[in-house]
Amino acid sequence: MADHQNRGSAVHREARKDYRWEGVDRLAYKEEGSAPFKDITRQVLITDAHLACEMRYFEMGPGGYSTLERHEHVHGVMIFRGRGHCLVGDEVRAVSERDLVTIPPWTWHQFRATGDEPFGFLCMVNSERDRPQLPSPEELEALRQNPRIAAFLDGRIRELD
Template identity: 65%
Template sequence: MDARTSRFTRKFRAGGAFGWDDVDVLAYKEAGGAPFRAVTRQVLFEEAEQGCQLRYFEVAPGGHTTLERHEHVHAVLVLRGRGAALIGDEVREIGEHDLCRIPPMTWHQFRAADDAPLGFLCLVSSERDRPQLPSDADLAALRTDPAVAAFLRI
């Protein structure tokens, strides 16, 4: 039976390599176009019959995800480490067990602290649109808020 469809698989390992056995550690995104730094992802569940995908993202210390938005909702649970997140026009410190909801068409970006990783689960619809990157006008609008401007990594 495939590890993705077995009822009991994926033993969690919390040692040096945080993650799950038999779950590939993948590149966060394909190279080019979308700026990010030091991020990996693991697809834990790909459930077509439930219509969702559960993924684990690991942002290394000092790393960040891409600044993007899309039509689908994200539900995020921070599992380990700490950092900060931009959701819409609000920047907040985040850490273990914090929850974040990202509404449709809302700009968002996650950053790990300089001295700690940021690992989080992300639940999304199996059927989803492609991320949109900000235009120059979008960036100018976001940067009108000093806290957001200081947070952004692009």
Template identity: 55%
Template sequence: MASTPRAHTPQSTPFRWDGVEELVYKESDTTFRDVTRRVLAGAEAGQGVELRYFEVGPGGHSTLEHHEHTHVVVPVRGQGRALVGTEVVDLAPHDVVQVPAWTWHQFRAVGDEPFGFLCLVTCERDRPVRPDAEQLAQLRSIPEVADFLRV
């Protein structure tokens, strides 16, 4: 008999859920700074999606990347900024960010507290792709993007 996913996962402290392990953001990539992730609901829930919580420490940032799968991101803690395509946007709790397929994106914390966000993706997804030198130069040709990027 297959196991039934938990119907309720309480928070033991704010932004920490009982029985949910803090994971390394990425195993084989070093182009990020001070990012953790937690899988709140995954394939076992039978929805075909995975709900993850990412936390970016003060001064931290995610990897600059793109891929075929899409993201829906909802900030829930602190303040942040994001690059989505060639647009840099300020983020506050409960905003909604949609990252289309093959769109460059990167998230950064702003201020002295962690920036936490929920991220919804499909369970089946492709590997992220980092920019090559030509793509990075093209992104850096946009002054606001160049000021934002951390690579």
């Protein structure tokens, strides 16, 4: 006999205008001063212990960017709105709506809105996850040895496309 008390209840969150969802708060990306980032918000769309993951929506204004970081857990990302670039490991790639990006464990990564419109992406991660690590000055200098990564980090990536 199935144990119905261990099942979660179905939830429907209606999509709203401006890439918002019913009953979902638009939150600060991170605490100000905790790490470098610009013009980015997050919404936690789905959290369920039975799934052991969270689905989140991040959105940046034009010129916005996420934190350059790495951690033990994997990310599954789907670009949902706009255009941008992402750094994953030692590669910088242009990304746009419906592109998929997998970020392996312990891999440096960052997203940047490089178009003239908002840039948003869905991100699936483990519910229980480690804290992000920021690069040391030496690690940052090593990344900057690659001219494409240096241009990306400096917000000059359009010059190389």
